[in-house]
Structure formats: C-alpha cells, structure tokens
C-alpha cells in the first residue's frame with residue numbers, strides 16, 4: 621500500500637535555501653547569498669568541511685545523548701546559536717521578531733544585529749529567550765554608547781563586537797542590483813540618527829551608511845574603551861588568527877568568534893574551520909571560542925566542536941528558514957540541525973559534547 625503522507629520537501633538547509641530563493645526578490649536573495657568579490661572564501665567555507673572525515677568510534681553506549689553546553693553562563697540545549705544578520709524583514713515581514721521567537725522556543729541564543737529592521741527593545745519585548753547584541757562602532761561615540769546602554773537595559777546578555785568590517789566588503793551582486801532597503805524598512809536601532817542624515821543616506825544604501833557613519837579607525841585601544849562602558853561580557857567576532865585571539869583575551873574579551881563574516885568581507889580569507897584548531901590551541905581554554913561560516917549540516921557542527929569550538933553560530937540557514945516559512949521555518953532549520961547533530965553524535969560514538977574530540981577528525985586524502 622502506498623504511504624498517503626506527502627514526502628517532506630523541506631528537510632535540509634539546502635532545501636530551505638531553494639524555497640527561500642523562490643520567494644525572495646532577486647535583490648534580497650543576492651544580498652543574503654553573496655560573498656565578497658569572486659566568492660573564493662564563500663566556496664571554501666563549505667568545501668573545507670567536506671575535506672574533513674569523521675573517523676567514528678564503534679560500540680559506545682549512545683542510547684542517551686547530551687548536546688547541552690554553557691556559553692557565557694547561559695545553558696543551551698544544543699550548541700547551535702543564531703548569528704547576527706542585518707535586515708531580516710527583507711526576508712519576511714515578521715523579521716527579527718519571528719527569528720528571535722523561534723530561537724527562544726528551541727532554547728538557544730539569538731544575536732541581534734545593530735542593523736536590524738526591528739528595534740532592539742521590540743525584539744527584547746517579543747521573545748523571552750536569551751539574547752546577545754552585535755555591535756558596530758559608529759564614528760559618533762555617543763551613539764555607540766547609547767546602543768550599549770540600550771542593549772544592557774533591554775536585557776541582552778552579551779555584546780558581540782564585529783571587528784572584521786572596517787569597510788564594507790565588495791559584494792558584486794549588490795553593486796549591480798543597486799542594493800537598498802525597500803520603502804518602509806529602516807535600520808530600526810538607528811532611526812534617529814538616520815533621520816538626521818542627509819536625504820541621500822536615508823534610503824539605507826549600505827555603502828553610504830558605512831561611508832558616513834561607520835568607524836573605520838577602530839583599534840585595540842577602543843576595545844578597552846568599549847569594555848569599560850559595560851558590565852556585559854564582550855565577544856570579538858571576526859577573528860581568524862591565533863595572535864589576534866590572544867590579543868582579544870588580553871584586551872578583556874570574554875571570548876572570540878572565529879568568523880570571516882560569512883565570506884562577505886575579505887575574499888581570500890581562510891575558511892573558518894581551517895583556522896579554528898590553532899585559535900583554540902592559542903587561547904587554551906582561557907576564553908570562550910565560538911565559530912561560524914558554512915555550517916549547513918549537523919556533521920559540520922560535530923567537526924567544529926571536535927576542532928575546538930564550544931558552540932557554532934548559523935547566519936544564512938536562519939535567513940533561508942525565515943524567508944521560506946517565517947518563524948516556523950527558522951524553528952525547523954534550527955531543529956533540523958540539532959537533530960542531525962544528535963544522529964551524527966550517535967554514529968560517531970559520542971554521547972556528550974565533551975566526548976567529541978579532535979582525534980575523530982582527519983583530513984581526507986587528496987584523490
């Protein structure tokens with residue numbers, strides 16, 4: 621007899637990307653999908669995972685698996701967090717509210733971008749789960765300080781300072797498409813600053829925002845200044861070198877995010893999974909190490925944990941879920957990755973995250 625149930629069509633992150641592509645305008649899809657320049661790092665972020673094999677252990681009791689971990693004092697049921705991504709209402713009218721609620725439903729951490737299309741207060745009011753705030757430092761330090769104070773009083777639990785973006789990477793598709801926010805969408809955390817801006821900047825063209833407001837002169841000294849403004853733990857996002865990770869630690873950061881900004885900044889930057897082991901080794905457990913870039917399968921998460929990350933963040937997968945099915949899509953993407961990780965742990969002989977060690981991972985022989 622035939623099974624009457626329809627075959628599920630949205631199972632993997634790549635399925636969600638196809639569904640998202642069918643729903644989004646070309647301009648929005650290109651903005652989300654793009655890497656910088658020729659997309660070398662974009663391809664490498666995923667290829668580098670494929671080069672790694674998992675040499676599984678057998679006959680281990682994996683009847684119960686524990687995927688929970690603690691990040692900056694917050695217990696999460698599985699080690700997959702939501703990365704900050706700008707302009708989520710471009711994907712779906714419910715934007716950041718829907719994605720933060722989905723993260724909350726699953727018990728994981730949602731990171732809100734400075735460039736969100738919903739204000740940080742509205743997101744805090746709408747979802748009760750743990751949240752971090754991603755910070756871009758503006759030339760106007762008063763504005764930067766105000767963002768920090770607002771995030772702190774709205775209940776965000778950590779600040780994630782993005783340090784790989786002194787200027788905007790060149791995303792060719794965005795330049796060709798003349799990327800701009802459609803009428804009605806704004807950079808909601810910056811509306812006052814935006815309405816004081818000259819008319820040609822109010823259209824939210826990313827490039828003009830960056831040129832006029834974003835501070836490209838940021839240095840290590842400013843990290844100390846930022847840390848002095850807040851009692852929240854500070855993470856530095858965009859680290860790909862062991863020496864910079866140690867410097868972050870020395871500057872007072874509670875952790876680093878090994879990231880190349882989803883390959884949207886410096887084309888030619890290394891795949892993050894390639895540089896993770898040396899960074900984890902350099903900081904030697906003295907601070908939290910997270911990573912993002914190219915994670916599309918539960919087995920990718922397992923590889924990142926094995927190579928030294930406490931947890932990973934996902935950017936585009938969440939956008940694909942949001943564009944395809946709103947908040948339900950985000951929840952399904954996160955739950956899908958969680959369930960894939962659980963299966964991968966069972967098959968690799970790892971009942972806990974602590975048992976996922978480096979010895980499981982080998983580089984595939986070149987054929």
Ligand SMILES: Cc1cc2nc3c(=O)[nH]c(=O)nc-3n(C[C@H](O)[C@H](O)[C@H](O)COP(=O)(O)O)c2cc1C
Nearest residue numbers: 652703704705706733782881882913914934935936
């Ligand atoms: C459309 C888009 C917007 C992004 N916006 C931000 C942002 O506002 N701040 C930030 O620190 N990183 C931003 N990122 C980078 C993500 O936080 C993250 O590093 C990256 O998406 C991880 O790679 P993945 O998309 O392969 O998971 C953005 C990435 C994308 C794809």
Ligand SMILES: CCCCCCC(=O)C(=O)O
Nearest residue numbers: 706785787788830834884
């Ligand atoms: C230099 C600050 C602009 C960053 C724009 C948002 C972002 O991170 C991205 O599109 O990627």
